Amino acid sequence: MKKLVILGAGCGGTMMANKMRRHLDRNQWDITIIDKDNNHDYQPGYLFVPFGINTAKEIRKTKREFIKPGINFVISELANVDWDKQEVTTTTEGKFSYDILIMSTGCDTHPEEVEGLAETWNKTAFGYYTYDDCFELKKSLAQFEGGKLVVNIAEMPIKCPVAPLEFAFLVDWHLQQRGIREKVDLQFVTPLTGAFTKPIATEVLTQACKEKNINIVPNFALGAVDGDRKVIQAFDGQEVDYDLLVSIPPNFGAEVMIDSGIADPMGYIPVDKHTLQPEGHDNVWVLGDGTNVPTSKAGAVAHYQSDILEENIMAYIEGEAQHARSDGHAL
Amino acid sequence: MGLLKDTRFNHISKLMFKWAYFNLLLSGTWLGPPSLQLVGKRMDMIKK
Secondary structure, eight states: OEEEEEEOOSHHHHHHHHHHHHHSOTTTEEEEEEESOSEEEOGGGGGGGGGTSSOHHHHEEESGGGSOTTEEEEEOOEEEEETTTTEEEESSSOEEEOSEEEEOOOEEEOGGGSBTHHHHBTTTEEOOSSHHHHHHHHHHHHHOOSEEEEEEEOSSOOBSTTHHHHHHHHHHHHHHHHTOGGGEEEEEEOSSSSSSSSHHHHHHHHHHHHHTTEEEEOSOOEEEEETTTTEEEETTSOEEEOSEEEEEOOEEEOHHHHHTTOSOTTSOBOOOTTTOOOTTOTTEEEOGGGBOOSSOBSHHHHHHHHHHHHHHHHHHHTTOOOOOOOOOOOO | OOTTSOOHHHHHHHHHHHHHIIIIITTTOOOSOGGGGGTTOOHHHHHO
8 A cells, every 4th residue: 555645734735635535546545644733724714803704613623524534634743754764753643654745734923033022922912823813813902992003024924925914904994993093003014115025016005005094114124022112123223113013923834844854944845846846855745835935825825736736746656747837826 | 806906895705715715625626727827917017
């Protein structure tokens, strides 16, 4: 029996497991997907939780309900990934050897990577990029009666790069609904040169910010947060004060990938940006937020990458040339 | 109707995507050719 092992049962890993189960003969291929827990969060829904648009029940389901029959689902933390030995080690369920490995372990936010941010987290600084954080922000936003609300991106890359602007627009709407918009100075503080990463979108979105009276502070490379003074500080000395800080902390790939010696210092796995394979390992593919590919970290990108992987992995198994190429675009 | 426009339709579409995510995307359902990702995009402007 040959073995396909998939690391990560989020959006990318689940899609790949289900696609490959459809293709591969159950008598010839064993498919195992490994993840640290059984919670499948609809991450785009985090954005709407602080405004009461999405509820906990709507955005959190179990991973198992989306994994098709005939796929082994193992719940355990990863301890090591060894591409040379073709073996994955978990903390509680032992080792798994593989013939083909698909990796989709994503990335996470790390407030502790900014001086002072972790100390003030869920006190005056809040976030919405994790399940727990978005509910904490909901409570804080409900108590906010006016002042300076700062939405700040610490650094790029981040998951769903447009989400911070969407959040700012939703805050504008939310405050209007509550009748306190005029009591709030809404600022969008970003390390980018403008509202967004792409010039055409930036032009449109800058105009939208202007119409909504959202003040953009560009080129702000966050260095530290002073929770006592309620100030964010840039490396160049620039400061922005706040009453409520909505922070998008630095994003990093899975630490176990760094420990396994297969990722860059930010935890992102270096791969060919078109084939999504690490150099020298023709039976390993990586998709989703955990790669170092210069594209948006978003489910839509993982979806199109999964189409590329599906075609190329089947070609690899059948000994044929792999023609599919990822170009990083999403919807 | 532009994707970048601030419209109720765009907002509702975003909310409706949740259904597609849980019912189509995760199951690995084929959602169209890879070229779909370029539909409506002004690639000529991007190249400039």
